[in-house]
Amino acid sequence: MIHENTFNNDTLDDDFDDESGREVTRIPQNKNAKKQLENNILKQAERYLEDIAEDEHAYLQKSLHQLAEQEPYFDVLADELNQELDAKVANDALYLLDFWQEIHEAEDLKKFSLLNVINEQRFQADFFEVFEALEIGENKALRKNVIEEAFKLYELGFYTGCAPILYAQLEGLLTDVLIQHGYLKQQDTKFVDVYKIVPGLKGNEIKSLWHKAKIAHELNPYFSELAAYKMDNSSTVTATRHNILHGTELNHFNQGRCFVLWVWLFSAVNFMRTVRS
Numbered sequence: 173m174i175h176e177n178t179f180n181n182d183t184l185d186d187d188f189d190d191e192s193g194r195e196v197t198r199i200p201q202n203k204n205a206k207k208q209l210e211n212n213i214l215k216q217a218e219r220y221l222e223d224i225a226e227d228e229h230a231y232l233q234k235s236l237h238q239l240a241e242q243e244p245y246f247d248v249l250a251d252e253l254n255q256e257l258d259a260k261v262a263n264d265a266l267y268l269l270d271f272w273q274e275i276h277e278a279e280d281l282k283k284f285s286l287l288n289v290i291n292e293q294r295f296q297a298d299f300f301e302v303f304e305a306l307e308i309g310e311n312k313a314l315r316k317n318v319i320e321e322a323f324k325l326y327e328l329g330f331y332t333g334c335a336p337i338l339y340a341q342l343e344g345l346l347t348d349v350l351i352q353h354g355y356l357k358q359q360d361t362k363f364v365d366v367y368k369i370v371p372g373l374k375g376n377e378i379k380s381l382w383h384k385a386k387i388a389h390e391l392n393p394y395f396s397e398l399a400a401y402k403m404d405n406s407s408t409v410t411a412t413r414h415n416i417l418h419g420t421e422l423n424h425f426n427q428g429r430c431f432v433l434w435v436w437l438f439s440a441v442n443f444m445r446t447v448r449s
Contacts, residue, residue: 213442217266220273222257229253232272235286243428263397264432267439271295287431291327299438305445308348315344319437326434332425338433339413342440343381346388346395349444355387394443 224232236250252265271289278284289295303316319341325334347363350356356378357364365376369390370383378384388395412429415421 213270214263214266217269218261220269221253221261221266239286239428242426243424243432245432246428264435264439267435270438271435287427290323290431290434296323299441302441302445306441307352307447308345308444309352311344311348315341315348326427326430329427331427331430334430335425335433336417338430338437339417342433342437343384345440345444346381346384349447350384350387350391353391353447355391356384392447
């Protein structure tokens with residue numbers, strides 16, 4: 173689907189004038205059809221990145237680096253989206269393009285806010301459509317209620333409440349999937365490594381996200397692609413997840429960090445729905 177290139181000198185800074193007059197190619201969308209499966213979403217994002225006009229790419233880069241003033245991980249995403257076309261781009265960066273597409277619906281580009289895409293009914297409807305396709309056992313309804321509350325907190329700007337919920341749901345969904353597929357077994361309040369994948373555990377008792385991530389990799393190597401599970405390549409994110417949840421880190425309760433967590437959660441849910449018992 174081809175759209176007029178709206179990135180020109182009438183709407184953006186002079187630095188992003190469209191001298192070539194090239195059109196912007198969007199990822200094909202069908203609002204009346206269900207989202208494509210995980211691998212197709214990523215392939216569409218790759219094609220979008222290949223076909224993006226130079227002025228739009230420059231504006232995307234500028235926007236991400238500006239957002240990095242609030243959340244440093246946006247620099248990581250910007251760098252990934254600035255790689256050579258034949259390079260492997262991290263999946264969370266590709267998913268960011270799914271959010272970025274909404275800029276083509278904006279009447280005024282200067283008023284478009286990437287971070288506010290989370291508040292749009294269209295995104296939330298897509299998210300829960302994918303969520304309903306998950307196989308995660310009896311916790312599904314309760315987990316949906318919690319995520320709905322996180323959407324409300326984000327819209328209200330209550331990021332001190334939103335960020336811990338999103339971190340917790342990322343780990344909770346991983347736990348649900350491992351239980352559903354028989355890799356974890358709950359005994360009272362403990363989780364046991366059924367196949368003894370993690371060495372050196374007393375009673376094979378799982379006690380950390382790292383342990384769960386190692387087991388998840390055995391279920392499917394793709395889990396290692398999810399930044400939330402391997403803590404990715406940002407030392408800031410690695411350090412602050414633990415400290416946020418344990419109450420010693422107070423500098424990252426902001427919209428930028430919550431937005432990144434929504435990107436990760438969307439990526440995780442899209443992948444998890446393709447994993448079947």
